[in-house]
Amino acid sequence: MATIYDVARVSGVSPKTVSRVINRDGAVKKSTKEAVEKAIAELGYVPSTAARAMRSNKSGLVGLITGAISLSPSRADVSGLPDLFIVQGIQKAMEASGKTLLIADTGGQTDRVPQLIRTFEEHRVEGIIYVADHHRKVSLPPVSKSTKLVLANCYDDVGTPAVIPNDYRGQFDLVTSLIAKGHRRISYLSLSVHREATKHRSQGYRDALDRAGVAFDPTLLIPADVDASDSEAEVQLLWDAIDRVLSLPEPPSVICFGNDRMAMRAYGILRSRGISLPDDLSVAGYDNHKLITQTLYPTLTSAELPYAAIGIRATDLLLGMINGTTDAPAAPIQVSGPIAPGKSVKELPTPITKLSSIRRTTK
Amino acid sequence: MATIYDVARVSGVSPKTVSRVINRDGAVKKSTKEAVEKAIAELGYVPSTAARAMRSNKSGLVGLITGAISLSPSRADVSGLPDLFIVQGIQKAMEASGKTLLIADTGGQTDRVPQLIRTFEEHRVEGIIYVADHHRKVSLPPVSKSTKLVLANCYDDVGTPAVIPNDYRGQFDLVTSLIAKGHRRISYLSLSVHREATKHRSQGYRDALDRAGVAFDPTLLIPADVDASDSEAEVQLLWDAIDRVLSLPEPPSVICFGNDRMAMRAYGILRSRGISLPDDLSVAGYDNHKLITQTLYPTLTSAELPYAAIGIRATDLLLGMINGTTDAPAAPIQVSGPIAPGKSVKELPTPITKLSSIRRTTK
DNA sequence: CATAGCTATGACATCGGTGTCATGACATCG
């Protein structure tokens, strides 16, 4: 690979002048500049970031730690990769900054994180973003204090800057939109109670009912998800939960599921019970995992988990911290997403008076 | 960030001796070694890869170009991310080599590739892997000849080393497995004929029929996929194709689809026509996109596109070329995957004699 | 006991850029 000295020799100037041409730094005579550019083109010269980094003590690198790419085998078997959209958002936001992204993957083993951080520090990254696969609390090993750290889709208890989804708001908005379509008996078959998201979403569900003057019925709210990735158990639990709410004296007109994958399973289960969607029953998911929501027939209504936005916010935050233009926020930044409407929710006839009263309360 | 000079000063030795301790290079007295290690721990010293790279002229970096992470918006809307598993395979294989992976994303715009290659060359990557989103022919800008290049899931006409899926074999094995289950009327609603995969898979389909002594019926083979990502048109085309084959005087007992997503759509379409899976009709997909095949109810039989294996093979090939231990292969390396059986294919009763004759021909 | 050979260590140069400072050639101004 050609060096700046090669270019200098070929164009008959000093390396420093070549450097000036490359960086448009200082005054260079037009003829000199052209000669240098010709030599650069001839030699296919590309400046070495390693040498630059050493001189300037700035690597121009940002590290990203994720499990989204090489997942643990058990997860890869069944799950989608929605958290990958966070990585996508980060890529997009990073692009504009001119920095290069180093992506490292935990391979599902969190104990590899210190090793990855070490590698990043060897490369003198200016900052690190840690992406979690779902909204949760984490605990990371310390990084050198000259390296900025931002958490995406997770938070810790030592006040590391973090960007997380607004689960409360998502479920609140989803249920509010169902109410606006005339639904009153709204069941929620949630994720496992051990998920960080579940408590916030459940509260959003209750508050949305509350605001519309609909009484909360605890028999309609059932966690129907297991933590273990045991596909058989998942189906059984879901089947049973659906059975329970549909057997109620006053069954729901719509069921919200903890995520789109549960809803996808429910499509098969409900149809095998002879229930037609959305005529007999409406269904809503969560995540707006588009492969699912848009490919299912009928398309699935879902609350969008704003993964890309989380990635972008996290990147902007990190870049701001690197530049020194942004201070670390005191509390996690919450990002909310829209409701993605599908054809899985039927509009129910509702007295005009009720509708207008809902509109009023929604304002 | 502390340097090797800081460590040398604190431990009272020369930088070179510190270097020796770090690299276990040459003889160092035990007491000296301990003093140096103590200083390293105290200062939190981490060697700089930039400085190392400059001295050794080896960056330890490998570049990866993909569209799998930040997809073009239109694609992200509807598609899964199966090609991401190639990236996963590459990560896994690269890990063991001690090299660091630089991942760059085209963001769906292939015209950004030269820019990405340029960035990689600035970082003096030792090799580059280019990953395509589906099996196809590509044409990449030239890279400096000291940089090795390997194509994954694609190939070109200038003989760049490439690793591609064996589409012929996949469809052949799938159809053969259907025949073994007693099916004789086998329909194939393929991807668009413009896809590289389609011609190979169609041939595999025909050869498998041929081998089993089943006559090829052109009315059973219909391309049912559009190139544009127009969801509405996709559904219509699929609906119509299904309608055509089911209206035949002698309808198929099983339909193979061009990919799992088409099969997923078909589940909804077939059920809305009152057809029960797999009792009335069997269905098979392609890709073994596990989110689909294992979450659908009933689970979907599919030919596995060996994405992870492609990634691993591509990585091994590249690393071999970097080390100089492997020569560039003359023709693309073809990788095949297994058939992933699901519950969407029903076993049909077949005369013993016929079954045994099939077994004979399959050997 | 002299010398070759080994052990443990350091001085110095080098990798490829760039910041600092110096310098020669002109132009401008009083």
Added chain:
DNA sequence: CGATGTCATGACACCGATGTCATAGCTATG
């Protein structure tokens, strides 16, 4: 016409690691 300023350019040092070579202090060998 000499002093001053500007423009264009180059010499040199430095960033952090490491390969090469040198060397002081030992030990084994004839």
